[in-house]
Amino acid sequence: MMNSGPAVAVDRLTVVRGSTTALREVSFALAPGTLTGLLGPSGAGKTTLMRAIVGVQLLRSGSVQVLGLAAGSAALRDRVGYVTQDPSVYADLTVRQNLQYFSRILHTPAADVARVISQVELDGQADQVVATLSGGERSRVSLAAALLGSPQLLVLDEPTVGLDPVLRRDLWTLFGQLAQSGVTLLVSSHVMDEATRCDRLLLLRDGGLLADGTLAELQARTGQSDPEQVFLHLIDHGLGGAA
Amino acid sequence: MNPRLLLATAGRVLAQLRHDRRTIALLVGVPTVLMTLLWWIYDGGGVFDQAGAPLLGIFPMVIMFLITSVTMLRERTTGTLERLMTMPIRRADVVLGYAVALGFAALLQTAVVATFSIYVLDLQVAGPEWMLLVVSVLSAVLGVTMGLAASSLARTEFQAVQFMPALLFPQFLLCGLLVPRDEMPEAAEAISNLLPLSYAVDAVKEVATSPDPTIWPEVLVISGFIVALLALGIVTLRRRSA
Structure with a gap:
């Protein structure tokens, strides 16, 4: 059942990791069926924010609601797909063995494994041990695991790192299709051209939400047309004044 | 606890082990070679029987401790x-899945080493040989559960390896193999009463010397330690971290 409210609602979220404040009073909401890009320099808090949404991050204050429930609730565990930045799959198992294990946990039909292998275009490598795959192939195995079942929210931490342009295009097309079918996606990236594929962008800097809007809005506000320039302008000058 | 997910996890861990042929060879080969070495230095016979019976459990325990803490x-x-x-899996299903898979590996390892020691090296015990096997397997499983619990204390594999001497060597010194426990300083004996290996060695000594050994009290204590260490392994696995 799809909730009528937002798929993700983050309210004044603050996270402290060790001596640093990783996220400071971050608030935003994601509408169901949208594809949102999460941008920001490394160390800005992107991964921490994603960990908070999937419910494995200890929070200092604020709240994170996912599909109307507190993030990390047991009832969400087969409705949220998460891909960590480093491929979180077993290097000493084959692609198929990895996905079969995750499929058993999610209690999805056996045919689901073949479906996700095709979705990430790894049919030819299905019976290869993950350790023998290239970096890009490994991250696609990790992505395939998140596509198992029918997740309503996908949280993808830099899923296209190390992929060639053709594969990146194919995956972004897939993300777009998933969003159209009603899945909510939050995808972090540091490749600015990918911003053009998103319905909306969130820009983090030093743990704070610096900008939140469509690419067109941010282009207008910064007076820049190239996504990379938009990004650099926002990082250097904030939302203050257009150049 | 969900037996289906526990077994899926155990199956996955065993599949990982199966892909690593060299580890399997080392798992079975190392303790077998060590027992042979022991037989050789004592030239077989009585002293070999005395030292060999407890080491039959201790060698697999050390190896399983290391393997478990590093894999976990x-x-x-x-x-x-x-x-x-x-994902929808309980922490207990993850930890117990590991325990079942590595416990199974421990069983195979100990069975091979014990069979080899008894039938090839002619290791003699006064009691029934199956009891020696039971205690040795329990020691190896104890190694697995200590490894599961210890892995939560380590941040890196480098640290995990060092927990082996930190946690196992004191138990080895106090277990009664070097000095009988009742001849130790009182405080040392009191500490040895709190350590699981002491009970494993007590049981082995009983099997080695008595034709009609009673080992169930020790087996009960060791099983208690195994359950407690598993619980520790489960509660130290956190769903959320900082």
Whole structure:
């Protein structure tokens, strides 16, 4: 059942990791069926924010609601797909063995494994041990695991790192299709051209939400047309004044 | 606890082991070679019987401790545990899945080494040989559960390896093999009463010397330690981290 409210609602979220404040009073909401890009320099808090949404991050204050429930609730565990930045799959198992294990946990039909292998275009490598795959192939195995079942929210931490342009295009097309079918996606990236594929962008800097809007809005506000320039302008000058 | 997911996890861990042929060879080969070495230096006979019976459990225990703490730590550090923690699987199913898989490996390992020691090296015990096997397997499983619990204390594999001397060597010194426990300073004996290996060695000594040994009290205590260490392994696995 799809909730009528937002798929993700983050309210004044603050996270402290060790001596640093990783996220400071971050608030935003994601509408169901949208594809949102999460941008920001490394160390800005992107991964921490994603960990908070999937419910494995200890929070200092604020709240994170996912599909109307507190993030990390047991009832969400087969409705949220998460891909960590480093491929979180077993290097000493084959692609198929990895996905079969995750499929058993999610209690999805056996045919689901073949479906996700095709979705990430790894049919030819299905019976290869993950350790023998290239970096890009490994991250696609990790992505395939998140596509198992029918997740309503996908949280993808830099899923296209190390992929060639053709594969990146194919995956972004897939993300777009998933969003159209009603899945909510939050995808972090540091490749600015990918911003053009998103319905909306969130820009983090030093743990704070610096900008939140469509690419067109941010282009207008910064007076820049190239996504990379938009990004650099926002990082250097904030939302203050257009150049 | 969900037996289906527990067994899926155990099957996955065993599949990982199966892909690593060299580890399997080392798992079975190392303790077999060590027992042969022991037989050789004592030239077989009575002293070999005396030292060999307890070491039949201690060698697999040390090896299983290391293997378990490193594999479990790998799960924690490579992001796969973080993924599992976002999925519908209980922490107990993860930890017990590991325990079942590695416990099975321990059983195979100990069975091979014990069979070899008894039938090839002619290791003699006064009691029934199956009891020696039971205690040795329990010691190896104890190694597995100590490894599961210890892996939560380590942040890196480098640290995990060092927990072996830190946690096992004191138990080895106090277990009664070097000095009988009732001849130790009182405080040392009191400490040895709290350590699981002491009970394993007591049981082996009983099997080695008595034609009609009673080992169930020790087996009960060791099983208690195994259950407690498993519980510790489960509660130290956190779904959320800082």
